[in-house]
Amino acid sequence: MKLNALLKTLGFLALAAAPAVAGPSAPVKNPVAPPPANDDLGITASLGYDSNYVWRGINYGQHWVRAGLNGALLLVGGAAEDGAGSTSLLWNVDYGSLAGDQDHFSPNFTGVPGGGAISKTASFQRLQLGAAISHDLGPVSFSLGYSFIHNMGLLANGGGFNSVAIPGSGGYGMNDIQQVTAGVSTNLGPVVLSSSANYDLFNGGWYFDVNAKSTIAVTDAISIVPHAGLGYGLNYNAGFTQGTRNLIGGGGFAGGSSAVRNGFSGWTALNVGLDFPIKLNSRATLTPYVAFNLPMGPFSNAARSSTTPYAAGLPGGPATAFHSVAYWGVSLSVRF
Known part of the structure; x- marks a missing residue:
């Protein structure tokens, strides 16, 4: 009897205590999953093709194939909801090459003095490394950075120009470029305006640009982005050696116009x-584009016809790098 009484007492106590123990800590029937961790590394990889490689108004050649990596590392988070006050480190690594070596500088000379010929095509590759500190003030963003551009291939080292027996024909090619860049960007309604000032520490000379673009949404996945850019040079030489600037200037192997010899101004x-960006998924974007480049001022004055000689008695100028050109391309970018 005592045992039964004891068991009944324990059972009563257990029932009485159950609500107090299970109430506050009882499992939820449909628990809410925690938000996923942000696994975005802030890195974007890209592959692209351009029918012509146009850089700062100069058409270097046809069939440009390129690849790149770029990223942003947040150094200081902004206090405002729109990120104003944040500071980031921006970086990029880009490489490109002329497929088929169809450059727009090399002339097609045959029977040059001293024998030999100059090929009408030359290889060209470019490696660019850059880093910048960007600060967002809300209405305006500022950046200050440095980039190193390494030019390679026959176009960069002079190719056939330096291998023929023509008086004064040495020293052609391109130098590497080391530049400091200060940039600013702001939004005027739907239009994004940006501008930069670039000084070449190795070759000297300034290059300025101003750009505008806007994004027009067609669907949730497709947009149209019209854009325009205008460049200005001050003793700018794009890394060309003195010999190449003389040659481009139109004065033959002996000289060239002073406007080109001293740099473009x-x-x-x-x-x-x-641009027509197409969002393939949450991370990948395919962007076809069409564009038109119109050389102005000193660039248009440097343009040549296919029959204009590079030097007296040596006709056969190249498909010039300073003619107007319509071109197109496509790139695929993936964010990690």
């Missing part, structure tokens, strides 16, 4: 185009 080119 004035408005360089107007570039306009349409």
Whole structure:
């Protein structure tokens, strides 16, 4: 009897205590999953093709194949909801090459003095490394950075120009470029305006640009981005050696116009185009584009016809790098 009484007492106590123990800590029938961790590394990889490689108003050649990596590392978070006050480190690594070596500088000389010929095509590759500190003030963002551009291939080392027996024909090619860049960007309604000032520490000379673009949403996945850019040079030489600048200047192997020998000064080119970014998924975007490049001022004055000689008695100028050109391309970018 005592045992039964004891068991009944324990059972009563257990029932009485159950609500107090299970109430506050009882499992929820449908628990809410925690938000996923942000696994975005802030890195974007890209592959692209351009029918012409146009850089700062100069058409270097046809069939440009490129790859790149770029990223942003947040150094200081902004206090405002729109990120204003934040400071980031921006970086990029880009590489490109002329597929088929179809450059727009090399002339097609045959029977040059001393024998031999100059090929009408030359290889060209470019590696660019850059880093910048960007600060967002809300209405305006500022950046200050440095980039190193390494030019390679026959176009960069002079190719056939330096291998033929023509008086004064040495020293052609391109130098590497080391530049400091100060940039600013702001939004005027739907239009994004940006501008930069670039000084070449190795070759000297300034290059300025101003750009505008806007994004027009067609669907949730497709947009149209019209854009325009205008360049201005001050003793700008794009890394070309003195010999190449003399040659481009139109004075043959002996000289060239002083405007080109000393670098380009004035408005360089107007570039306009349409991008058509297509969002494939949350991380990948395919972007076809079409564009038009119109050389201006000193660039247009440097343009040649296919029959204009590079030097007296040596006709056969190249498909010039300073003619107007319509071109197109496509790139695939993936964010990690």
